[in-house]
Amino acid sequence: MISHNREQRARLLVSCPDQPGIVAHISTLLFTHKANIVQSDQYSTDPENGTFFMRVEFEWNESDTSFEAIHHAFVSLAGVHSLQFKLERASRKKRMALFVSKENHCLSELLWKWKAGELVADIPLVISNHDDNRIEVESYGIPFFHIPSTKNNRKEAEEEALTLLREHRIELVVLARYMQILTPNFVSAYPYKIINIHHSFLPAFIGANPYAKAFERGVKLIGATAHYVTDDLDEGPIIEQDIMRVNHRHTASDLRIAGRNIERIALARAVSWHLNDQLLVHGNKTIVF
Amino acid sequence: MISHNREQRARLLVSCPDQPGIVAHISTLLFTHKANIVQSDQYSTDPENGTFFMRVEFEWNESDTSFEAIHHAFVSLAGVHSLQFKLERASRKKRMALFVSKENHCLSELLWKWKAGELVADIPLVISNHDDNRIEVESYGIPFFHIPSTKNNRKEAEEEALTLLREHRIELVVLARYMQILTPNFVSAYPYKIINIHHSFLPAFIGANPYAKAFERGVKLIGATAHYVTDDLDEGPIIEQDIMRVNHRHTASDLRIAGRNIERIALARAVSWHLNDQLLVHGNKTIVF
Amino acid sequence: MISHNREQRARLLVSCPDQPGIVAHISTLLFTHKANIVQSDQYSTDPENGTFFMRVEFEWNESDTSFEAIHHAFVSLAGVHSLQFKLERASRKKRMALFVSKENHCLSELLWKWKAGELVADIPLVISNHDDNRIEVESYGIPFFHIPSTKNNRKEAEEEALTLLREHRIELVVLARYMQILTPNFVSAYPYKIINIHHSFLPAFIGANPYAKAFERGVKLIGATAHYVTDDLDEGPIIEQDIMRVNHRHTASDLRIAGRNIERIALARAVSWHLNDQLLVHGNKTIVF
Amino acid sequence: MISHNREQRARLLVSCPDQPGIVAHISTLLFTHKANIVQSDQYSTDPENGTFFMRVEFEWNESDTSFEAIHHAFVSLAGVHSLQFKLERASRKKRMALFVSKENHCLSELLWKWKAGELVADIPLVISNHDDNRIEVESYGIPFFHIPSTKNNRKEAEEEALTLLREHRIELVVLARYMQILTPNFVSAYPYKIINIHHSFLPAFIGANPYAKAFERGVKLIGATAHYVTDDLDEGPIIEQDIMRVNHRHTASDLRIAGRNIERIALARAVSWHLNDQLLVHGNKTIVF
Incomplete structure (x- = not known):
């Protein structure tokens, strides 16, 4: 619940068929964009053939990467892994x-x-x-x-x-x-x-x-x-x-x-x-x- | 919730048509038998034409009055005021x-x-x-x-x-x-x-x-x-x-x-x-x- | 929690040394003034030599008895039994x-x-x-x-x-x-x-x-x-x-x-x-x- | 709270100085060992210079990878990133x-x-x-x-x-x-x-x-x-x-x-x-x- 500079905090919601590597792909994507995961929750209805849900709060430096670039990267990832996702700036009301x-x-x-x-x-x-x-x-x-x-x-x-x-x-x-x-x-x-x-x-x-x-x-x-x-x-x-x-x-x-x-x-x-x-x-x- | 000598404690449950004087009659009956009311609760569904419910815990000295005498007195009272009552020694399991x-x-x-x-x-x-x-x-x-x-x-x-x-x-x-x-x-x-x-x-x-x-x-x-x-x-x-x-x-x-x-x-x-x-x-x- | 006509409802708070007959005296006093007890709670710190506390909500008809008359009767009772009491019309804010x-x-x-x-x-x-x-x-x-x-x-x-x-x-x-x-x-x-x-x-x-x-x-x-x-x-x-x-x-x-x-x-x-x-x-x- | 075959489920507890990439490293390590993250929680006392804590439950196939191999991989990772970790089979009482x-x-x-x-x-x-x-x-x-x-x-x-x-x-x-x-x-x-x-x-x-x-x-x-x-x-x-x-x-x-x-x-x-x-x-x- 720590907030700091909300301008550079974002929230990601993901759902997709459960499959190995989802967390690795998402967290690696964020890491390569120099984003720091601040909070993360996940849930799977069933590790075998269930649906996977994830929420991530992360912080990033706009000087390193634009929000749009991160969003774009998720669009690509979503295509490969059948993800549905929503990415929001925490500052947007x-x-x-x-x-x-x-x-x-x-x-x-x-x-x-x-x-x-x-x-x-x-x-x-x-x-x-x-x-x-x-x-x-x-x-x-x-x-x-x-x-x-x-x-x-x-x-x-x-x-x-x-x-x-x-x-x-x-x-x-x-x-x-x-x-x-x-x-x-x-x-x-x-x-x-x-x-x-x-x-x-x-x-x-x-x-x-x-x-x-x-x-x-x-x-x-x-x-x-x-x-x-x-x-x-x-x-x-x-x-x-x-x-x-x-x-x-x-x-x-x-x-x-x-x-x-x-x-x-x-x-x-x-x-x-x-x-x-x-x-x-x-x-x-x-x-x- | 104080218990003392349970042998001389009793519990009274009463229900009857609500009417003025019920509490006075019951508490006076107990007083005249030298019983001391320790706890008392009451509830009326409606003071006008409703049903009255009461629970009394009282203590008495068997040397002053027998349990049977108190019970007998309640039977008489019940006849006059259409009471339904249950009187139990607290010590009876x-x-x-x-x-x-x-x-x-x-x-x-x-x-x-x-x-x-x-x-x-x-x-x-x-x-x-x-x-x-x-x-x-x-x-x-x-x-x-x-x-x-x-x-x-x-x-x-x-x-x-x-x-x-x-x-x-x-x-x-x-x-x-x-x-x-x-x-x-x-x-x-x-x-x-x-x-x-x-x-x-x-x-x-x-x-x-x-x-x-x-x-x-x-x-x-x-x-x-x-x-x-x-x-x-x-x-x-x-x-x-x-x-x-x-x-x-x-x-x-x-x-x-x-x-x-x-x-x-x-x-x-x-x-x-x-x-x-x-x-x-x-x-x-x-x-x- | 039923309220009806608040104008004729009162609340009585009593504390006194615990002694036999308190409830009988109070309820009889109310009965003789044609008041109907609507709710009543009591508590004694100890039936022997403890302090007794009571709260009574009652209703009465102003045409039968004035509030002042009831109050006056409690003043008398209080003198005899060392009661401290507070009597309030429920309607008084x-x-x-x-x-x-x-x-x-x-x-x-x-x-x-x-x-x-x-x-x-x-x-x-x-x-x-x-x-x-x-x-x-x-x-x-x-x-x-x-x-x-x-x-x-x-x-x-x-x-x-x-x-x-x-x-x-x-x-x-x-x-x-x-x-x-x-x-x-x-x-x-x-x-x-x-x-x-x-x-x-x-x-x-x-x-x-x-x-x-x-x-x-x-x-x-x-x-x-x-x-x-x-x-x-x-x-x-x-x-x-x-x-x-x-x-x-x-x-x-x-x-x-x-x-x-x-x-x-x-x-x-x-x-x-x-x-x-x-x-x-x-x-x-x-x-x- | 789904359990399935507890024999192949493990729990990982991690604490370390908060730093970018921790989640990515851990989840990638698990993915490369064909382990599936079933539940994951994390907390950081402060994203800047705080301490990072994580708990992961994952499932793996002993036929793909041995528990010891996963443990060994974490020992290596811990050396690089100053992790303290505990890895336990869920089945061990x-x-x-x-x-x-x-x-x-x-x-x-x-x-x-x-x-x-x-x-x-x-x-x-x-x-x-x-x-x-x-x-x-x-x-x-x-x-x-x-x-x-x-x-x-x-x-x-x-x-x-x-x-x-x-x-x-x-x-x-x-x-x-x-x-x-x-x-x-x-x-x-x-x-x-x-x-x-x-x-x-x-x-x-x-x-x-x-x-x-x-x-x-x-x-x-x-x-x-x-x-x-x-x-x-x-x-x-x-x-x-x-x-x-x-x-x-x-x-x-x-x-x-x-x-x-x-x-x-x-x-x-x-x-x-x-x-x-x-x-x-x-x-x-x-x-x-």
């Missing part, structure tokens, strides 16, 4: 949009952590189907767009939002308690780039009103789940989960209030990992490096 | 039977805590559908009964077990990873007196092979749930739950091994609470005092 | 002042929870030895007072703060990361009414720079401790503690940043318990009901 | 001795996990200054040595233990609640090869009777710390810590009983990491891979 409805606990957490420097991103806009959180958002100097969404205008509302996202070149959409279901059209525009917070310990209590269901079932722990959004409601790859202890004294309303504390924490962690290029998706699961 | 299949982690935990004095009970017998754990059980001086259970003899096997339980006047049955589903006939003989440990965070992953399902879903936490057994599989009142963090490196087999640590802890806590008269059932939920 | 220096994570948490209704209090003012957090505080409509504090003016600065507190009839002072040591003069004005958050798992790492010390020692968990302030630095009664897992990758700076998440949570819980009259002090310990 | 006094909770946990296959080691003997746990130890088929230790014979007792350890070629000594302080003579014979469990959250409550001190201080969490033993009592490198929540109702004795649950868990984790070559010591800290 991703462009993130927040979606929110009325409840602001997740929104406030993300904005506070963003301002405190814990979430490194640009936030060009916040979109909401209600106007409630305008003042808070604008106090951070972030444009707030109110796009009401009803049964009748859902398609138009989504189009309006998509247009805004495109205009602002958004790379990550965070549903910070946005109580609307997105259409496949929207989801397909941001594959594994939409993070939602579900207010239960998935796969328990899928769908609406999970706290009411948790109360009904008499659970002793409640949970929250941050996941990538796919077309299957609440079925996308889980990124992070957290729980808290509750007891018989908690009403359904108490559960909802208490749960806010884990929702905001689980979501903030998931967003942070995505922004730091710590997440890879494999099938319907995430690998968190 | 409940008679508990353990059921186990092959895996011994929950069994070992319960036996160790029993010997260490953390679980205060008599254990007249252990019943298993396999012979694997005989030596361990017998090393504690506890009789071990091997009752094989197959598709064809399930009914006879259950009858054999029930006979043993009756002979040993068993009051609590603990399924310490007993991989057999009990019939309604068996369950009805021990209403809210059978505790099972399910190896998932219920209601997620009901039924068989929860760790395989958890692996498939890619959860970031695994759980265990101790619950009273009812006729609905894995749907009985939850007593205790616990979780542990896992990650993408855990295979289904790793989850199973790791999960043993939370299964045994959640089950031991649930059993301890039952033995200490800390549990009340309300609808399909437990109240843990 | 305590007047709380927040002190902060530059770092705003605890301040933001408290303000957010206050606005969300999780902390029920009036906040007449925030006092800081820096001007950094003025805009945030004023955005909540709360007056912000900047009282610079240096080696030379500490006494005057404290007097200025005390005057403000008196003018605003403050009942609880929360040091939300206020990096100044208060003098005995200040502390004695608010006995067990000043809550501080210390950024370590006390009694480990007393004093300045606990995260640097934690880094140096190589701990695997870091902690935060909310406690009442006494004249002995970091030695007052502990109200709440929380921890989080860290590892060898965390620099001292990482620990500081990560620790903010547990500091704000532990402090918010402690403040909430104080505001809800859930705290009693016994010697140098707290009883949390 | 370390020889571990357990020391215990009267309380058996840590002993039982380790023996149970050993028998269940969670701790992979040979346990040639258990040494105790009391005879209490002989039957349990011998029931696992492990020789039990009772070496009474008094003020007068401490030196002789230690010599007797050291002789036994040497005779049994012990590589790891685990103090599973062994209530004796070892002399520097003993400690120096097993540098960073003695693991102790201290029954507090170090550095809080160093020395004797930590639960009594924790009770006195009124903490809300109690802890346990597994650490390597050095000559400074309770000051050695921390390997693992864990905590549990307690409250005002816990007497000092309750804390001691409750604490057993975290002591055994923290110790078992630390021992497991040592046995799996997951631990490196740097100064007075551990790196846990």
Whole structure:
């Protein structure tokens, strides 16, 4: 977690069929470009015929080698070994949009952590189907767009939002308690780039009103789940989960209030990992490096 | 948690329609019998027309009043106020039977805590559908009964077990990873007196092979749930739950091994609470005092 | 945790030498005033010659009995049984002042929870030895007072703060990361009414720079401790503690940043318990009901 | 955590001054020996002039290359780059001795996990200054040595233990609640090869009777710390810590009983990491891979 001069630090994410020599090829490539590996994680679903995943943070001197040269070298390597890779300067901030409805606990957490420097991103806009959180958002100097969404205008509302996202070149959409279901059209525009917070310990209590269901079932722990959004409601790859202890004294309303504390924490962690290029998706699961 | 002379300590569990004066009546009854309330918990589902639950630990001097006299006084009070109550000497050990299949982690935990004095009970017998754990059980001086259970003899096997339980006047049955589903006939003989440990965070992953399902879903936490057994599989009142963090490196087999640590802890806590008269059932939920 | 009509709910805190009949006397007093006990907790340090503590939440009908009448009855009871008691309408909001220096994570948490209704209090003012957090505080409509504090003016600065507190009839002072040591003069004005958050798992790492010390020692968990302030630095009664897992990758700076998440949570819980009259002090310990 | 054929899996631990190319050299060496990296972790205290640590698990075919050939290649590499390394077949079991006094909770946990296959080691003997746990130890088929230790014979007792350890070629000594302080003579014979469990959250409550001190201080969490033993009592490198929540109702004795649950868990984790070559010591800290 040491950072030094972020200008010259980069992050590499790799996935490919597992095969001998991958680490050697990648680390030798970096060494020949005078880059120093600062952190490295890897995982293979199965050393025999599995899929290999790797994340490398490295530092280099722009005076020795250009970022473009390193990138070019990886393109060549990828061709030979069927690698899929993503190479990012650590200094480049991703462009993130927040979606929110009325409840602001997740929104406030993300904005506070963003301002405190814990979430490194640009936030060009916040979109909401209600106007409630305008003042808070604008106090951070972030444009707030109110796009009401009803049964009748859902398609138009989504189009309006998509247009805004495109205009602002958004790379990550965070549903910070946005109580609307997105259409496949929207989801397909941001594959594994939409993070939602579900207010239960998935796969328990899928769908609406999970706290009411948790109360009904008499659970002793409640949970929250941050996941990538796919077309299957609440079925996308889980990124992070957290729980808290509750007891018989908690009403359904108490559960909802208490749960806010884990929702905001689980979501903030998931967003942070995505922004730091710590997440890879494999099938319907995430690998968190 | 101070104990002193357990011979003269008692535990009272009460449930009744909520009504003014309940606490006054109970505490005055105890005072007039020169009993001293040492600990007291109460809960009402709703002060207006709800159900009231109370647990009291008190100490008394047998030279002042007999236990029977106090019990008699509560019978009278119960008649007037529609109380249901249970009054137990703290010194009286409940008679508990353990059921186990092959895996011994929950069994070992319960036996160790029993010997260490953390679980205060008599254990007249252990019943298993396999012979694997005989030596361990017998090393504690506890009789071990091997009752094989197959598709064809399930009914006879259950009858054999029930006979043993009756002979040993068993009051609590603990399924310490007993991989057999009990019939309604068996369950009805021990209403809210059978505790099972399910190896998932219920209601997620009901039924068989929860760790395989958890692996498939890619959860970031695994759980265990101790619950009273009812006729609905894995749907009985939850007593205790616990979780542990896992990650993408855990295979289904790793989850199973790791999960043993939370299964045994959640089950031991649930059993301890039952033995200490800390549990009340309300609808399909437990109240843990 | 059910609230209904808060106007007619009250909270009673009692401490006295343990003696038979206390619960009977108190519950009978409430019953004769047609009050209904909604929640009740009690604790005795020792049933023989110990100290007894009790917290009762009850509801009553103002049309049946006035609050004053109930209070008056408790004054009489207290005289007979050497009770110390505090009786509060649940609807009465305590007047709380927040002190902060530059770092705003605890301040933001408290303000957010206050606005969300999780902390029920009036906040007449925030006092800081820096001007950094003025805009945030004023955005909540709360007056912000900047009282610079240096080696030379500490006494005057404290007097200025005390005057403000008196003018605003403050009942609880929360040091939300206020990096100044208060003098005995200040502390004695608010006995067990000043809550501080210390950024370590006390009694480990007393004093300045606990995260640097934690880094140096190589701990695997870091902690935060909310406690009442006494004249002995970091030695007052502990109200709440929380921890989080860290590892060898965390620099001292990482620990500081990560620790903010547990500091704000532990402090918010402690403040909430104080505001809800859930705290009693016994010697140098707290009883949390 | 996939294991396959452990016979052909090895673990490499490396530490050296951080320098460009380390990862490339190591991974290329493995690749040229047809070894496949299965898992890899690395850490640098500082990319500039810091110390670099690495752990690699790899698989190879004995038919392609012998273990000795790979080892020989690392010896050569180590000479060139000032590496310190340890290379171990995963299939080789370390020889571990357990020391215990009267309380058996840590002993039982380790023996149970050993028998269940969670701790992979040979346990040639258990040494105790009391005879209490002989039957349990011998029931696992492990020789039990009772070496009474008094003020007068401490030196002789230690010599007797050291002789036994040497005779049994012990590589790891685990103090599973062994209530004796070892002399520097003993400690120096097993540098960073003695693991102790201290029954507090170090550095809080160093020395004797930590639960009594924790009770006195009124903490809300109690802890346990597994650490390597050095000559400074309770000051050695921390390997693992864990905590549990307690409250005002816990007497000092309750804390001691409750604490057993975290002591055994923290110790078992630390021992497991040592046995799996997951631990490196740097100064007075551990790196846990």
